[in-house]
Amino acid sequence: MKKLELEFYKHDAVTVAEKLLGKTLVRCWDDGLVSRYRITETEAYLGEEDKACHASKGRTQRTEIMYSEGGKVYVYLIYGMYWMLNIVTGAENHPQAVLIRGIDNIIGSGKVGRELRIDRSFYGENLPDSNRIWIENAPEVTCFITAPRVGIDYAGEEWRDKPWRFILK
């Protein structure tokens, strides 16, 4: 299928998180081999007001990439050992991102990063241009469920309970 273009990523994170379900995440390895995975679980982090979003701390070295136009990769190291793969969405200066939590049988954001061998060098990668990671289109999926996001109890009631986790059935 066709590689997703910039336009796809220009919408808000909640919309993109839902639309990413079922899409094909493609990883081209250093040796030229290509792996394809179906995206099965995502989470949306929406703006500076969203206390669960890293951008709630404002513009910092780490969150800088979220302030750019959609289509970029945002990665960060959590608990000193797991690289989280996120897709920046929306317009410039509207910090938002979608966390990839599951691909095929790889369930869990930490495992996804490990499977794809994500590291700091992916920070800022432009998906529509990249030759090592990108996303391809796939038919719309309608059978999915929503749930609260994981591991963000610190965000407070208002944001903790938002149903911004999307899981393919």
Add this chain to the structure above:
DNA sequence: TGCACGATCTCG
């Protein structure tokens, strides 16, 4: 310059 903690996972 130091410290507490995190969008996690694995093992026991």
Add this chain to the structure above:
DNA sequence: GAGATCGTGCAT
């Protein structure tokens, strides 16, 4: 239920 393990943001 605890440990692994380190970058980041914020206090000092």
